[in-house]
Each structure stands twice: as C-alpha cells, then as structure tokens.
Amino acid sequence: MTAQAMIDEWYPVGLFSQLQPAGRQTALMGEPIVVSSDADGNATVTGGNGRSLPVLVRYGHVWSSLGQPKKALFPIPEADQPGRRFVDVGAVRVRCSPLRAVENFLDIAHFPFVHTDILGAEPHTEVQNYKVEIREDVDEVWATQVKFYQPQAAKSAAGGITTEYMYRVPAPTCSVLYKTCPPRPSEWDVITLFVQPLAEDLCDVWPWMALFDDDTSMTDLIHFQQTIFLQDRSILENQIPRLLPLDPGMEIPTRADLTSIAYRRWLKRRNYTYGAQLVAQ
Amino acid sequence: MKLYDYILSPSCYKVRLMAALTGVKLDLQPVDFHPGLEHRGPELLALNPAGSIPILKDGDLILTESSAILVYLAAKAAAEWLAGDKPEEAARVQQWLSFSGRLTTSLGGARLHEMLLRPGDIDALQAQGISALRELEAGLVEQSLRGRRFVAADRPTVADIACFPYVALAPDGGVSLDPYPAIRLWSRALRSLDGFIEMPGIHRLHELKPEPLIETGEA
Secondary structure, eight states, X not given: OOSGGGTTSOEEEEEGGGOXXXXXXXXXXXXXXXXXXXTTSOEEEEOTTSOEEOEEEETTEEEEOSSOOSSOOOOOGGGGOTTOEEEEOOOEEESSOHHHHHHHHHOOTTHHHHSBTTTBOTTOOOXXXXXXXXXXXXXXXEEEEEEEEETXXXXXXXXXXXXXXXXXXXXXXXEEEEXXXXXXXXXXXXXXXXXXXXXXXXXXXXXXXXXXXXXXXXXXXXXXXXXXXXXXXXXXXXXXXXXXXXXXXXXXXXGGGXXXXXXXXHXXXXXXXXTEESSOO | OEXXXXXXXXXXXXXXXHHHHHTOOOEEEEOOOTTTOGGGSHHXXXXXXXXXXXXXXXXXXXXXXXXXXXXXXXXXXXXGGSXXXXXXXXXXXXXXXXXXXXXXIIIIHHHHHHHHOOOOOHHHHHHHHHXXXXXXXXXXXXXXXXXXXXXXXXXXXXXXXXXXXHHHTGGGGTOOOTTOHHHXXXXXXXXXXXXXXXXXXXXXXXXXXXXXXXXXXXX
16 A cells, blocks of 8 residues: 555645635645645645645645646536536545545445435436446546436436436546536536545545536535535445455455446556555455 | 524434424525534624524524524424423423533534534543433433333433434444444434434434335336
8 A cells, every 4th residue: 555656646635715824734645734825815735844735726626746746637628617606515524545435426326225315216226237438548437328317316406317427537536427417408517526635544525516507505505415425424434444445356346336346447557556455354 | 484504413403303303394594504604604693693503583583502492393383392291301301401412512523523624622522422422321221211212201302302413423423323222222213203304424214114116027
C-alpha cells in the first residue's frame, strides 16, 4: 500500500465558497494541510512542513496535491453549460477507505434496500445488463446503458421512472454520474462524488451536482443528495475489510458488479492502491 | 404548523416522527444547516436566539425545544402519548424527557464531530454517550421486568420519541449499539409502530413489509 502512484493526483480539499483567511485545518493522505484564502481571495494550500502545495479551483471546490500533478484536472464539459445549477452539497466524513466510497457510488444493486422508495423499491431489484469499459485513450473507467427503475429518481421527478445512468471514474477517488434529467429528457443531470483521502481508512466526501432544475430550492437539492449519501454512510462504515480488496481471491462478484470489477482492475493496473488491500487476509 | 427542519437533524426528526405517528400535518421549511449554516443567520436567530433547530411556529406560538414541541403535538392530536394521571408515570416521562438532552449533547455531539466535521472533544463526547446508553439500557431492563416495553409506560410516550433518534444514530458518532440488547429491542418496537417514518441512518424494518409480489413469467 503505497501513496506513490496516487500522490500526483488532484484531490478536493474544501469548498471554494467557504474559504476563510484564517484557514481550515484538514489532511491529505495522512499529511496535515491548511486550506485558506490569501489577501486577494485566492485559494492557498499549505502542507505539513509549511511548503506551498499546488492549487486549482474547479467545480465549486479547491483542489490540491501532495505531489506534482502531471495533467490537468479531468474535464466535466457540463460544468460550463448555461442553464445548469451547481450544487455544493458539503463534506461528509466517513470512516472508510476513499476507494470504497467511490465503489459504493458505482453500485446500483443496493438501491431498493438502502435508498428504499427513492432510488429503488422492491420488487424492482433486477440490474439489467450494461456495458463497462476501461477507455485507454482518456484513462477512465466507463459504465454505460445502466437502467434502473426508480420511485423518485431526482427531486425534480414527479413519480417512478426507469432511469438511465452512465458512470465515469476519471481519477482514483472521483466519480462522475450522468443520469436521466426528468425536466429535460435530451440532457443528462451530472452528479459527482469527489473524495478527499484523509487516511487509508478515513475520507471526507464532497458530492457536487450540475443539474437542470429551475423549480427546486437550493436547500432542497442539497438535502436530497445528503439524504441519499447519509443512507450510504452507515453501510460504508460497516464494510469489512476496511480497505478495498484488490485480491480477487476472497470475493465472488456477480454480473451486477461489472463496474466495480473494472474499477478495481483499473486501480490495480495503475498502482492506485492507497486505501486498498492487495493480498486477502 | 410550520417546522424549520433539517433532514439530517435527529432533533428535527423527533418532531417529524411524532407528527407522523399522531397524524399531524407539518409544513416543512428546509434549513440549510450544512454546509450553509442558515440556522445561524439573522432570519432564524430572530426566531430562536439559541441558533438551533427545530423551530415550530403555530400562529403566535414559537417553540424551540424539541421536547416541548413533542408535548405540544401530542396534546393537540394524541393525548395517549402524554403521561397519564399516575404520579409515577408523569415523573418517568419528565425524567426521560430531561435525560434526552444528555443524549443530544453527548451522542449528538459525537455524531456532528465524526460526520459533519464540527469541533469537539470526541473522546469525552463518546464516553458521555456510552454512559448515557448504559443508563438507558438499565432503565429499559427494569421496565421489562415490570412487563413494559417502553421507557416510561407500557405504551410509547413522548419520552420514547425524545430519546430514540440520538440513540439509534449513535453508530454515526462512532458509538456501537452492539452491547445493548434491551435498547435494540426497544428500537425495534418503536420502528414497528404504525405510521413510523425513517430518516437517513435509521432504516425501516424491511421484514415488516408485505412479501414483494414476484411477477411470474420472467426468467
């Protein structure tokens, strides 16, 4: 378990809208860091030994890295699309591996049991076949043609609909979900999960959304997403082992787990193992 | 009746749960508690100088203490949730209503620290929470020896609703409920009540739902 391959990645470390000159103490992969704003209101991030860390501001959040990022932060073109509303959901701390937080976000089979009557309901429990690939050109994991029956797919949904999803993992601790947009069938709602690894078994999760919804209040949009994520949190904190197993020896996946399998393979291949268990114990 | 509400607040959930169990209709006004800190903004501070939620507004009446709100809802809609005329029962209801404040500061404080990054001495909060849970466990065991399933009587009262949410959500603050069988049975009894509603982190009892109808003819 080494941080090396993941150290040059960008990670979310705070909401840009909540930056304070006094700074907020947090951590990144075990190192204490301070996220603050300078006299001009720009974000600054200071590492444990006082060194300045790389900073950028994108998708409502401040991003930083303990290493030297070799590439720009992954693109989300919808973030620049007029008419969308951008929702800063705020951090929720979870005592789990940052990789497990992402993997849970990629799973749909749990919807009827954990998000009952919102994202799923019995007896509509079947996960239909969908497609998964590791796109080598962009170095991302993609799942497409995911379909699921949902009683209340979004705050803007009036009743039950079969929702279509696309999942994308563009960085080891970030996932972007594209989902049927009830008020605008020709567009996708964008819901992201940005995970800040505090330690291998502790993370702050920063959900963020870019939605077409002109009717729902911002507070209602935040609460809808917090409801969903808090239903997941108690499950995540009880997963064993705490670290995400990359050794296929201990688990037997099913077809519904295709995205998870691709994600784990991709992590292993790229040596993205901070928060992973390499050998089953 | 308007409730200034936050979906993740156990104290707000007490009010929503009480209203659901007694058939009272609430007009919910969502408050951006996290990350917006709207409860500390001028509009809500004018209603409640303590800067906390829930706040219940019914005409000219403004209530800011969740136990008082529970009593108000019960008195209006379902008096059987209040203490009867027996002195001992009346005292027990008051005892556990006051006790619920300790759950809020200890287990509630641990939960805010562990989940929403609020400041606090986590070790002290968890230790105080465990001490309160042990007291509740002992109280419930004594009640069961008297043949009663609930904290103050042989029926659920406002005192049960006042104590239930922070107890059920103790694991959110890193405090396990594994050592407390009487608490788990009590939690099950409350979750089985007609009209029970859930909140994130408090799941419904799936086994109480009717068997799902399996459509025939599918592979």
